Amino acid sequence: MMEKNKEKLSKFAVVLSRLRKERGISQKRAATDLGISQALLSHYEKGIRECGLDFVIKCSNYYGVTTDYLLGVSDSRNGVDAQSISVVVDEKGERRSVSTLTASTNDILGIALTGLKSAEEKSHVYDYYMLTLYRGALTLAKAGVLPKEMFKLDYSVGRELSSAALAVKDARFVFIEDKSRNGMDFANRTALSEIISQAEEYLLDNYVLG
Numbered sequence: 393m394m395e396k397n398k399e400k401l402s403k404f405a406v407v408l409s410r411l412r413k414e415r416g417i418s419q420k421r422a423a424t425d426l427g428i429s430q431a432l433l434s435h436y437e438k439g440i441r442e443c444g445l446d447f448v449i450k451c452s453n454y455y456g457v458t459t460d461y462l463l464g465v466s467d468s469r470n471g472v473d474a475q476s477i478s479v480v481v482d483e484k485g486e487r488r489s490v491s492t493l494t495a496s497t498n499d500i501l502g503i504a505l506t507g508l509k510s511a512e513e514k515s516h517v518y519d520y521y522m523l524t525l526y527r528g529a530l531t532l533a534k535a536g537v538l539p540k541e542m543f544k545l546d547y548s549v550g551r552e553l554s555s556a557a558l559a560v561k562d563a564r565f566v567f568i569e570d571k572s573r574n575g576m577d578f579a580n581r582t583a584l585s586e587i588i589s590q591a592e593e594y595l596l597d598n599y600v601l602g
Contacts, residue, residue, distance in 0.1 A: 403464025404448070405439035411455040411462075412437070456539035488590065494555055495583035504586075505526060520561045527554040 412422045423433040426447070435441040452459045460466040478490050504517045530550050532538045543550060 399483055402439050407462055407464060408451060409437040411451075411457065416544075422454075426454060454541075454577075456542075462534055464590065492583050492586050496587040499584040504520070516561065516564065523554050523558050523561070527551065527558070530554070 412419065415422075419437070420430045420431055423430040427434065428447070432441070435577050436443050436447075448459050448462055452462055452549070455462075457469040458466065461469045501521065503518070505514050508517065526551075527537075529538055530543065530547055532541050533543060534547050545553070
């Protein structure tokens with residue numbers, strides 16, 4: 393039983409430290425926000441000392457995750473089982489697989505990073521997707537799904553800047569050599585093909601006048 397408690401404490405320490413670093417804040421800032429000394433937070437993050445339940449709950453609210461995630465009991469940050477959101481239903485009642493979305497993202501990134509040669513081009517693709525995810529995260533924060541404390545920029549400012557940056561990225565893509573004849577086998581990219589089909593169907597149904 394003693395060893396199991398130590399294992400839980402170790403997981404808590406790792407998760408606690410990781411969440412702070414993901415947020416990009418200093419240990420001093422986090423300690424101040426959580427109402428404890430930096431030295432004590434350092435001990436918690438290193439697993440030297442064990443905290444009380446009240447502090448676990450405070451950290452849960454501060455970082456926007458469940459206490460089970462903090463303690464290493466669950467891999468889900470928000471308490472939602474991944475299996476329960478494996479399928480979503482659209483406005484027409486059609487079922488869409490979330491795993492298809494995940495697989496197609498891996499496909500398109502793999503194609504891009506394999507097909508492009510220079511480090512600059514690969515960095516361009518990384519930045520493009522980083523900004524896309526950031527803009528999506530901003531929208532989720534606006535809707536109250538993500539904690540606003542994760543962001544340094546105001547929603548409107550972040551949205552405008554990321555949209556402008558993406559527009560610049562789009563424009564610069566024309567300067568990247570055409571890789572469409574690189575011999576890669578696209579026939580097996582079934583997940584990506586499915587997402588392309590879904591996206592075009594959505595655009596035609598919602599944004600093209602019949």
